[in-house]
Amino acid sequence: MPPLDKRIKKFLKNSIRVAPKISNKGELAELRAGLVSQYPQTRKDAIKKTIQQMTLGKDVSSLFPDVLKNIATNDVEQKKLVYLYVMNYAETHPELCILAVNTFVTDAQDPNPLIRCMSIRTMSMIRVDKILEYVEIPLRRTLQDDNPYVRKTAVICVAKLFQLNKELCIELGVLEDLVSALDDNNPMVVANATASLSEINAMDPTVISLLDLIQSHVSRFLLALNECTEWARITILGALAEYTAQDCVEAQEIIDRVTAHLQHVNPAVVLATIKVIIKNLVQIEPEAKKIVMTKLASALVSIMSTPPEMQYVALRNIRIILEKYPTLLTKEARIFYVKFNDPLYVKLEKIDILVRLVDPTNVKQCYVLMRELKEYAMEFEPEFVSRAIQGLAQLAIKCGEMTFVSKTFEILLDLLESQDALRNDCCIAVCDLLRHAVGNEVLTANACELFSTWPVNEVLLLSDSAKCNYIWLMGQYPNKFGELQDKLSCFIENFAEEEPLTQTSILITVVRLHSKLPGSILQNVLELATNQIQELDVRDMAIIYWRCLSMPNADQLIAELCSSVSPQIENTLDTFTPDVLEKLLTEISSVSSVYFKPQFDGPRNAVHHHNVVRGRHIDELKDLAKNELARKANDDVLLDFDEDEDDLVSPRSSMAAGGPQSHMDDLDNLFDFGVSSSSQNNGNGNDSIDKGVADLNLGKPEQQQSNQQQSQQSQNTINSNTQDLLDLF
Amino acid sequence: MGNFFSSMFDKLWGVNKELRILILGLDGAGKTTILYRLQIGEVVTTKPTIGFNVETLSYKNLKLNVWDLGGQTSIRPYWRCYYADTAAVIFVVDSTDKDRMATASKELHLMLQEEELQDSALLVFANKQDQPGALTASEVSKELNLVELKDRSWSIVASSAVKGEGITEGLDWLIDVVKEEQL
Numbered sequence: 001m002p003p004l005d006k007r008i009k010k011f012l013k014n015s016i017r018v019a020p021k022i023s024n025k026g027e028l029a030e031l032r033a034g035l036v037s038q039y040p041q042t043r044k045d046a047i048k049k050t051i052q053q054m055t056l057g058k059d060v061s062s063l064f065p066d067v068l069k070n071i072a073t074n075d076v077e078q079k080k081l082v083y084l085y086v087m088n089y090a091e092t093h094p095e096l097c098i099l100a101v102n103t104f105v106t107d108a109q110d111p112n113p114l115i116r117c118m119s120i121r122t123m124s125m126i127r128v129d130k131i132l133e134y135v136e137i138p139l140r141r142t143l144q145d146d147n148p149y150v151r152k153t154a155v156i157c158v159a160k161l162f163q164l165n166k167e168l169c170i171e172l173g174v175l176e177d178l179v180s181a182l183d184d185n186n187p188m189v190v191a192n193a194t195a196s197l198s199e200i201n202a203m204d205p206t207v208i209s210l211l212d213l214i215q216s217h218v219s220r221f222l223l224a225l226n227e228c229t230e231w232a233r234i235t236i237l238g239a240l241a242e243y244t245a246q247d248c249v250e251a252q253e254i255i256d257r258v259t260a261h262l263q264h265v266n267p268a269v270v271l272a273t274i275k276v277i278i279k280n281l282v283q284i285e286p287e288a289k290k291i292v293m294t295k296l297a298s299a300l301v302s303i304m305s306t307p308p309e310m311q312y313v314a315l316r317n318i319r320i321i322l323e324k325y326p327t328l329l330t331k332e333a334r335i336f337y338v339k340f341n342d343p344l345y346v347k348l349e350k351i352d353i354l355v356r357l358v359d360p361t362n363v364k365q366c367y368v369l370m371r372e373l374k375e376y377a378m379e380f381e382p383e384f385v386s387r388a389i390q391g392l393a394q395l396a397i398k399c400g401e402m403t404f405v406s407k408t409f410e411i412l413l414d415l416l417e418s419q420d421a422l423r424n425d426c427c428i429a430v431c432d433l434l435r436h437a438v439g440n441e442v443l444t445a446n447a448c449e450l451f452s453t454w455p456v457n458e459v460l461l462l463s464d465s466a467k468c469n470y471i472w473l474m475g476q477y478p479n480k481f482g483e484l485q486d487k488l489s490c491f492i493e494n495f496a497e498e499e500p501l502t503q504t505s506i507l508i509t510v511v512r513l514h515s516k517l518p519g520s521i522l523q524n525v526l527e528l529a530t531n532q533i534q535e536l537d538v539r540d541m542a543i544i545y546w547r548c549l550s551m552p553n554a555d556q557l558i559a560e561l562c563s564s565v566s567p568q569i570e571n572t573l574d575t576f577t578p579d580v581l582e583k584l585l586t587e588i589s590s591v592s593s594v595y596f597k598p599q600f601d602g603p604r605n606a607v608h609h610h611n612v613v614r615g616r617h618i619d620e621l622k623d624l625a626k627n628e629l630a631r632k633a634n635d636d637v638l639l640d641f642d643e644d645e646d647d648l649v650s651p652r653s654s655m656a657a658g659g660p661q662s663h664m665d666d667l668d669n670l671f672d673f674g675v676s677s678s679s680q681n682n683g684n685g686n687d688s689i690d691k692g693v694a695d696l697n698l699g700k701p702e703q704q705q706s707n708q709q710q711s712q713q714s715q716n717t718i719n720s721n722t723q724d725l726l727d728l729f
Numbered sequence: 730m731g732n733f734f735s736s737m738f739d740k741l742w743g744v745n746k747e748l749r750i751l752i753l754g755l756d757g758a759g760k761t762t763i764l765y766r767l768q769i770g771e772v773v774t775t776k777p778t779i780g781f782n783v784e785t786l787s788y789k790n791l792k793l794n795v796w797d798l799g800g801q802t803s804i805r806p807y808w809r810c811y812y813a814d815t816a817a818v819i820f821v822v823d824s825t826d827k828d829r830m831a832t833a834s835k836e837l838h839l840m841l842q843e844e845e846l847q848d849s850a851l852l853v854f855a856n857k858q859d860q861p862g863a864l865t866a867s868e869v870s871k872e873l874n875l876v877e878l879k880d881r882s883w884s885i886v887a888s889s890a891v892k893g894e895g896i897t898e899g900l901d902w903l904i905d906v907v908k909e910e911q912l
Contacts, residue, residue: 036813038747038794065810069796072783099807102780102799134779 022049028062035066043070047081054088064093071103076114079107083122090126097126101134108138113147120150124157124164132165136172143177148186155181155189159196163203175200175208182217187224191232194221194239214243222257230266237261237272241279241586251283255292262299267310270303271317271589278321278585296321297328301335308343315349316594320584322356323576329357333365337372347384351376351391356573358395366399367407374411377422386425389415393429394572397436405437413450424466427451431469438568448473448480464499467491471502475509478516485517492521495528500535507538511545512562515555522549747785747794748907749814753840754821755833756800759856762890763821764797767900772891777801781811789904805836812845816907817852819899822873824855824863824887830872837873841881850906851883852899859889882906 022034022045031053034046047070053060064085071082090097107119120142123135139161142154158178162169169175178200181193194214201210214221221236228236237258245251254276261273277292284292300321303314322328329336336354338347351373358369373395376388389412396408409430416426430447437443451473461467471491474481481487491498491506498506507529514522526549529542548557576584576596583598592599752760761775761782768784778799786793798808818840822833837853840846855869864872866887875885884902888895 038749038814040747065807069783069811072781096807096810098804099780099799099810102778102782105776105779106782 022046028060031060032063032066035063035070044075044078047078047085051081051085054085061089061092064089064096065099068096068099071100072106076112079115080118083118087122087125090128090131094128094130097128098130101131104131105134105138108142113145113150116142116145116147117150117153120157121153124160127164129165132161132168135161139172139174140177143174143181148184148189151181151184151186152188152192155193155196159199162200162207166204166207170207179208179213182213182220187228187236188232190220190224191228191235195235198235198239211242214239218243218254222254225257225261230264230269233261233264233269234266234272237269237276241272241275243279245280245283248283248285251280252285252288255280255284255288259292259295262295263302267303267306267314268589270299271314274299274317274321275586275588278324278588293325293328297332300329301332304335308346311342311346312349313589313594315346315353316596317588318353319349319356320576320581320588320593320596322353323581324585326356327359329353330359330362330365333357333369338376344381344383347381348387351384351387355391355394355398358398360398360400363399363401363404366395366401366404369395370404370408370411377411377415378418382421385422389422389425389429393432396433397569397572400436400570402437402440405433405440406443409433409443409446413446416450423454424461424463427461427466428463428469431473432569432572434473435566435569438565444477445480448477452481452483464501467498467502468505471505471509475505475512478513484513485521488513488517489521492525492528495525496532500538503529503533503535503538504541507542507545508562511549511558514549514558747792748816750793750795750817750819750903751808751811751815752795752797752819752821753808753836754800755823755826755829755836756802757826758800758821758823758833759854759890760797760800760821763819763854763856763888763896764795766890766893766896767795770893779804788900791904791908808840809843812843815846815849816910817850817903818846819852819854819903821854821856822869824857824865824869825860827864827872830864830869834873838877841878848910850903850910851878851881852903853883853885854888854890854895854899855885856888856890858887858894859892882910 020042022030022042031046031050034042037043037046047067050060050063050067067082067085070078073079086100104119104123107115110116120138123131123138139154139157142150145151145154155178158169158174178193178196181189184190197208197210197213201208221240225233225236240254245254258273258276261269264270274296277296281289281292300318304311306314333354336350338350354369358365370392373388373392377385377392379385392408392411396405412426412429415422434444434447451470461470474484474487478484488510495503495506507525510517510522510525526542526546529538533539548554551557580598584593584596587593587599752764754760756777761778762772764782764784765771765773768786778797780799782797784795786795796811798811820837853873853875855864855866857863866885870885875883886895886899888899890896
């Protein structure tokens with residue numbers, strides 16, 4: 001029980017209150033009555049209840065005109081609630097929004113900056129073209145507002161307006177205002193103007209020359225940097241990273257000014273700073289470079305003490321940076337040692353980084369890392385262990401020293417003895433080592449000796465590449481394997497079911513050893529590969545070998561083809577191509593740096609221009625969609641056995657009606673997909689456009705088919721459901 | 730004691746309850762000017778109202794919730810959203826605009842046919858009397874066919890929002906009528 005005085009207060013409040021209350025049921029009629037009540041208190045309660053229903057997902061859009069009546073009020077709280085409602089439902093009632101225009105315009109002159117800001121924000125947010133006609137005066141006024149809070153919102157609104165209606169935005173000339181906002185004396189406004197300009201630039205690079213603007217405002221940015229909030233800093237740092245310094249003095253200055261932010265608590269700020277520094281690092285003097293590098297290293301170490309999700313992002317970015325500056329973190333290896341409570345995805349990345357950052361000339365460090373990886377390989381998580389074994393092989397090959405390689409080899413053999421489950425990974429690792437240490441008789445003998453003891457008839461290896469490596473080894477050193485024929489025929493039995501890598505490997509090995517094996521095996525494999533395999537690579541390869549074998553000097557030809565010594569592999573770590581690396585370095589701390597996929601440049605937001613609600617027909621479409629949803633909801637209810645039998649017929653017809661609509665949508669999706677894929681090809685320049693088009697043509701019918709199948713299936717299930725119900729009745 | 734409570738409730742009643750009054754009329758008739766004449770007693774420069782203005786004013790111990798709705802052709806259809814619970818309608822006519830008198834008349838009668846407005850009082854302002862060539866109140870009344878109105882308390886007052894003439898007189902009449910009906 002609450003204390004007595006509180007109860008008395010509550011009682012008095014309730015008994016004095018004359019205004020009727022709104023019940024919690026939230027029925028539309030009651031809410032409507034409350035919204036137009038004569039009592040302000042009741043109206044406010046009704047608005048609250050309406051918003052409550054809205055957030056619960058109930059459709060209260062039919063109350064739109066009544067809620068809108070309450071928009072003009074001096075109560076900031078109520079105003080905010082109504083604005084919230086208007087934002088949510090403006091798209092379903094575009095023509096009614098016009099009734100709010102006057103209030104928006106009036107509110108943009110309100111003495112309260114919060115209300116001014118709210119009005120302009122909402123106005124540019126509502127995607128209704130009729131509203132946009134009236135945005136000019138409020139937008140212009142708020143851009144010149146004397147309150148920085150309003151200005152910083154208004155500059156963002158310019159970008160929104162640009163997205164909704166580019167022509168109008170250019171015609172109004174607010175872009176010039178936006179550019180002059182870069183000279184604002186408030187750092188928040190500068191940051192938001194920068195963000196807004198870069199958004200506009202991303203939508204249409206022809207309208208403003210962002211690079212020139214950044215260039216002329218570098219000193220402004222550097223000044224603003226220290227005074228603004230963390231997110232504004234990220235924006236400004238992002239802009240600075242676009243700028244290429246004129247000479248080494250300027251580069252040095254930029255680095256000096258931003259370095260302080262390497263110690264920021266927000267890892268995003270740190271990464272953004274790192275991006276700016278890396279951009280300018282190439283230009284500065286070598287001595288200064290060393291100092292900056294140590295600072296960079298300590299910053300990277302500091303962002304490793306964040307929660308695992310952020311660590312992951314940091315690790316992905318470090319992986320990119322390490323490729324450019326391999327020695328950057330050599331002394332900090334300890335930070336990247338795996339902790340027992342790291343999530344798996346962090347563990348895997350850490351192993352990758354560890355192998356990369358180690359200095360191959362420092363054998364002692366290599367040994368330390370090798371022992372560490374050996375420990376990891378004895379853990380229990382299969383993916384982790386497999387990555388650790390792979391890491392061991394990568395490390396040995398990176399180090400390259402013969403004693404080190406043999407030591408790693410011994411570790412691998414030990415691991416193999418301890419656990420049969422590690423065969424897959426150890427087999428790959430051992431083969432990698434053998435390809436590195438070409439001609440090392442001892443290693444080869446040991447490996448083959450062990451491998452040839454593996455029993456033939458049971459399932460030896462599971463992964464495709466492990467099988468491939470095993471078979472390659474048999475082909476390479478046939479004399480060191482006992483029961484060669486049995487082992488191979490064991491693989492050949494399952495030839496058709498194997499994956500392409502293994503099939504290729506079997507094919508090559510059998511051809512290579514054709515003189516040692518009975519002719520029937522060769523014949524068998526070639527026939528299988530040419531007749532039963534869909535994989536083009538395998539089939540073509542088989543055809544070529546067959547052709548070679550049928551030539552007059554077949555043996556000599558095959559010997560020439562197969563006896564070539566495969567080159568010694570020096571590095572098993574995958575690397576980026578130089579241009580991808582350079583692009584990724586400019587995109588540090590963005591999503592593309594996490595996926596290692598550089599952004600495709602060009603107008604990527606082309607689709608967004610058309611999403612303004614224009615006129616009636618979109619509305620009608622929405623209604624259609626809504627009706628369809630409602631019908632589908634009906635279907636669900638049907639399964640509750642509560643509906644009349646008459647209704648049972650309707651879902652079928654509705655499905656039929658819904659059918660073409662969904663196909664339309666699918667087609668639309670298909671189009672979107674097609675456009676993006678072909679344009680991507682365009683951007684990468686690797687694949688020709690022709691291929692993209694071909695993909696499109698191939699993709700279309702297939703997808704369509706599958707769509708049809710799906711819809712047919714769903715129809716079938718519905719039909720069968722209704723059939724069951726009918727039977728029941 | 731009982732007297733004390735009833736007077737207190739009366740006070741609360743008066744404070745809490747608002748009377749809804751609509752100001753309607755064709756565009757450019759002077760609705761927004763009249764509203765702000767009532768609210769702050771000054772002439773404000775106005776722009777065409779897209780949507781509505783609403784102000785709450787205290788007048789003779791009553792709280793009036795006065796809605797000024799935009800009069801442009803495109804917005805007129807939305808007037809109906811505001812009809813519910815309306816105590817009185819003020820219809821403003823530009824007395825100099827003889828050409829559109831017929832339109833004004835049509836809109837007025839169309840509006841008065843609405844079910845929700847059957848009980849509300851009607852005050853017509855024959856506005857812009859300060860301008861040369863303005864029709865008099867009786868002429869406007871004839872143009873608008875006001876005599877046809879039955880079962881409704883109505884009145885027409887010649888006014889000039891710019892000079893502030895006739896506004897308070899009209900409102901006084903309206904308040905008297907409304908008070909009688911509502912309280």
